[in-house]
Amino acid sequence: MRDAPSSLANSLFLRTARSAASKTLPPFVALVVFLLTWEIGVRWLGVAAYLLPPPSAILSAAKRDAINLLMGAWTTAKTALFGFALSGVLGVLAAVILSSARVIERAFYPYTVFLQTVPIVAIAPILAVWFGPGFLAVSVCAFIVSVFPVIANTVTGLRSVDPALKDLFRLYGASRWASLVKLTLPSALPNIVTGLRIAGGLSVIGTLVGELFAGFSEGAPGLGIVVQTAAKQLKTDLLFAAVFSATFLGLLLFGVVNAVGSRVLGRWHPSEKLDQSEIES
Amino acid sequence: MNRRTFVYTTAVFGLAALAGCGNSQSGSGSGSGDGKAKVKLALNWVPEPEFGGFYAAREDGSFAKHNLDVEILPGGAGVPVVQMVAGGQADFGISGADEILTARARGANVVGVFAIYQRAPLAIMARGDRIQSMADVFASGTVALEPGLAYSLFLKKKYGFDKVKIVPYDGGVARFLAENDYAQQCFVTSEPIAVKKKGASPKVFLVADEGFNPYQGVVIVSQATWQSKAELVKRFVLASREGWQKYLDDPSKANGVMAKLNTAMDAETFAEAAKAQKDLISTAETAQKGLGAMTKDRWETIAKQLVELGVVEKAPNVDEAFAVL
Numbered sequence: 001m002r003d004a005p006s007s008l009a010n011s012l013f014l015r016t017a018r019s020a021a022s023k024t025l026p027p028f029v030a031l032v033v034f035l036l037t038w039e040i041g042v043r044w045l046g047v048a049a050y051l052l053p054p055p056s057a058i059l060s061a062a063k064r065d066a067i068n069l070l071m072g073a074w075t076t077a078k079t080a081l082f083g084f085a086l087s088g089v090l091g092v093l094a095a096v097i098l099s100s101a102r103v104i105e106r107a108f109y110p111y112t113v114f115l116q117t118v119p120i121v122a123i124a125p126i127l128a129v130w131f132g133p134g135f136l137a138v139s140v141c142a143f144i145v146s147v148f149p150v151i152a153n154t155v156t157g158l159r160s161v162d163p164a165l166k167d168l169f170r171l172y173g174a175s176r177w178a179s180l181v182k183l184t185l186p187s188a189l190p191n192i193v194t195g196l197r198i199a200g201g202l203s204v205i206g207t208l209v210g211e212l213f214a215g216f217s218e219g220a221p222g223l224g225i226v227v228q229t230a231a232k233q234l235k236t237d238l239l240f241a242a243v244f245s246a247t248f249l250g251l252l253l254f255g256v257v258n259a260v261g262s263r264v265l266g267r268w269h270p271s272e273k274l275d276q277s278e279i280e281s
Numbered sequence: 282m283n284r285r286t287f288v289y290t291t292a293v294f295g296l297a298a299l300a301g302c303g304n305s306q307s308g309s310g311s312g313s314g315d316g317k318a319k320v321k322l323a324l325n326w327v328p329e330p331e332f333g334g335f336y337a338a339r340e341d342g343s344f345a346k347h348n349l350d351v352e353i354l355p356g357g358a359g360v361p362v363v364q365m366v367a368g369g370q371a372d373f374g375i376s377g378a379d380e381i382l383t384a385r386a387r388g389a390n391v392v393g394v395f396a397i398y399q400r401a402p403l404a405i406m407a408r409g410d411r412i413q414s415m416a417d418v419f420a421s422g423t424v425a426l427e428p429g430l431a432y433s434l435f436l437k438k439k440y441g442f443d444k445v446k447i448v449p450y451d452g453g454v455a456r457f458l459a460e461n462d463y464a465q466q467c468f469v470t471s472e473p474i475a476v477k478k479k480g481a482s483p484k485v486f487l488v489a490d491e492g493f494n495p496y497q498g499v500v501i502v503s504q505a506t507w508q509s510k511a512e513l514v515k516r517f518v519l520a521s522r523e524g525w526q527k528y529l530d531d532p533s534k535a536n537g538v539m540a541k542l543n544t545a546m547d548a549e550t551f552a553e554a555a556k557a558q559k560d561l562i563s564t565a566e567t568a569q570k571g572l573g574a575m576t577k578d579r580w581e582t583i584a585k586q587l588v589e590l591g592v593v594e595k596a597p598n599v600d601e602a603f604a605v606l
Contacts, residue, residue: 048367048368048388048389049387049388050364050367050384050387050388050389051364051368124451125451125452125453125455125456126455128448128451128456129455129456129459129460133423133446133448133449211449212449213449213451214448214449214451215448215449216446216447216448217426217428217447217448217449218442218446218447221428225428225449228427228428228429228449229428229429230429231429232427232428232429232430233383233429233592234363234383234384234387234389235387236387
């Protein structure tokens with residue numbers, strides 16, 4: 001009897017560890033298999049390194065140009081993060097305004113779709129004229145590319161509040177503000193998190209494209225410029241290293257949004273409770 | 282050719298796609314029904330006067346006379362010509378001496394066989410009274426240059442970029458027209474004519490006059506093609522030379538054909554560009570040796586410069602990089 005709690009804790013720990021392993025092991029194995037196939041395939045087929053370098057060559061290029069890549073990643077990360085923050089704040093705000101009255105939503109919602117279809121390659125040079133090249137112009141590129149999914153998902157979330165709860169709030173004479181803060185926004189949270197997840201990756205893409213047209217190429221040039229320089233000089237290994245650095249930034253942002261999302265939602269929302277039940281079963 | 286730069290923004294993404302099919306061959310030199318060899322020529326930009334001689338050779342029958350059936354593949358944003366030619370997706374392509382040597386240093390073995398531009402049309406254009414020379418361009422203000430470009434590295438080494446703001450070249454001329462202290466890279470046959478039409482009076486400085494003068498508009502073939510089908514390559518060069526001579530004499534017919542393919546450029550601009558490039562193509566040297574001539578001296582100079590600029594680690598062997606036909 002005395003050792004019951006400790007054995008319970010033990011088995012709980014084991015289960016958690018097992019569940020963690022079952023989550024991280026498959027993607028890790030998939031990655032290793034993928035990289036090995038790539039390395040062996042490229043060598044075996046004799047693919048020229050300027051077309052597709054093997055992972056080992058990319059790694060040594062990354063080591064050789066580590067400072068360039070790190071500084072580039074830092075510049076790109078700052079810019080993408082700012083664009084992402086703009087998307088999060090302005091996107092949710094826009095969605096709240098849009099869904100505040102049917103007539104506003106009908107009038108303006110269709111036009112937010114424009115944001116998704118803006119050809120960023122064409123607009124980036126103009127942004128550079130308006131804002132001057134550099135941080136701000138590139139952040140705005142990231143914002144334009146990433147804001148639409150935030151608006152669209154948030155609007156959906158705000159619309160799908162439980163009608164019974166709405167009635168309850170009305171019955172108790174809750175103010176518009178109170179129902180927004182205590183009912184509508186919280187129940188839209190899962191959708192907002194979904195929108196932000198998509199926006200995270202997109203903001204990195206928007207930054208890279210923006211840098212090509214509206215960034216600085218001296219000082220600490222972002223990953224977009226590193227990619228362009230590498231392409232111009234046919235350093236395909238460095239090009240891939242820069243692409244992977246950018247991908248990693250996107251993943252990092254996605255991971256942060258996920259972690260924050262499950263922390264905020266974890267306690268009460270069914271979409272995050274699934275994991276809990278996995279552990280318990 | 283503005284926007285050759287654009288090429289690299291998209292080339293980056295195109296490259297990955299291309300990587301998978303590096304070994305496919307484009308039936309190079311395979312015979313067509315009428316006994317002519319079918320070959321593909323990949324341009325590195327849209328049909329413009331800088332490719333005029335090839336269209337002239339096609340329209341006036343020079344290619345046909347040399348038993349060639351040439352399909353001209355217009356380029357544009359995202360066409361990695363060197364990789365296409367080295368990988369066999371096109372038999373012939375258009376590149377520059379600096380790009381050819383860089384490609385060879387990375388293992389993409391292409392050979393230059395005909396150089397349209399004896400003097401590189403690469404230039405910087407600027408505006409304002411302050412600017413009297415290339416040195417003034419880099420004394421203050423903003424300069425738009427494509428990152429990684431060999432000649433921008435050359436200018437950086439010569440003048441230093443510490444007094445100016447360097448921004449990526451965006452392929453257009455909007456900022457040049459909107460701002461006063463703004464200079465940008467250009468092709469003498471392209472952007473200066475475009476901004477003049479908008480009422481600006483640009484000052485244009487050739488990079489060639491500064492000491493960096495790689496052959497441009499160079500016809501390339503893969504090493505494999507050069508070794509196995511030298512006769513075919515020779516016919517192509519002879520036909521191109523005839524076509525270019527015709528184009529220099531009278532560009533109107535080929536311009537008419539290209540204008541249909543490139544509707545963004547009007548007839549007047551075609552005519553002006555053809556005129557502006559004449560002196561870069563036809564020189565004292567080509568009067569002696571024929572259009573498209575190349576010398577080992579100049580290839581060696583470029584090779585040396587590329588090493589000095591840090592684009593390549595080791596000077597490639599120039600004897601293998603070009604062939605005089």
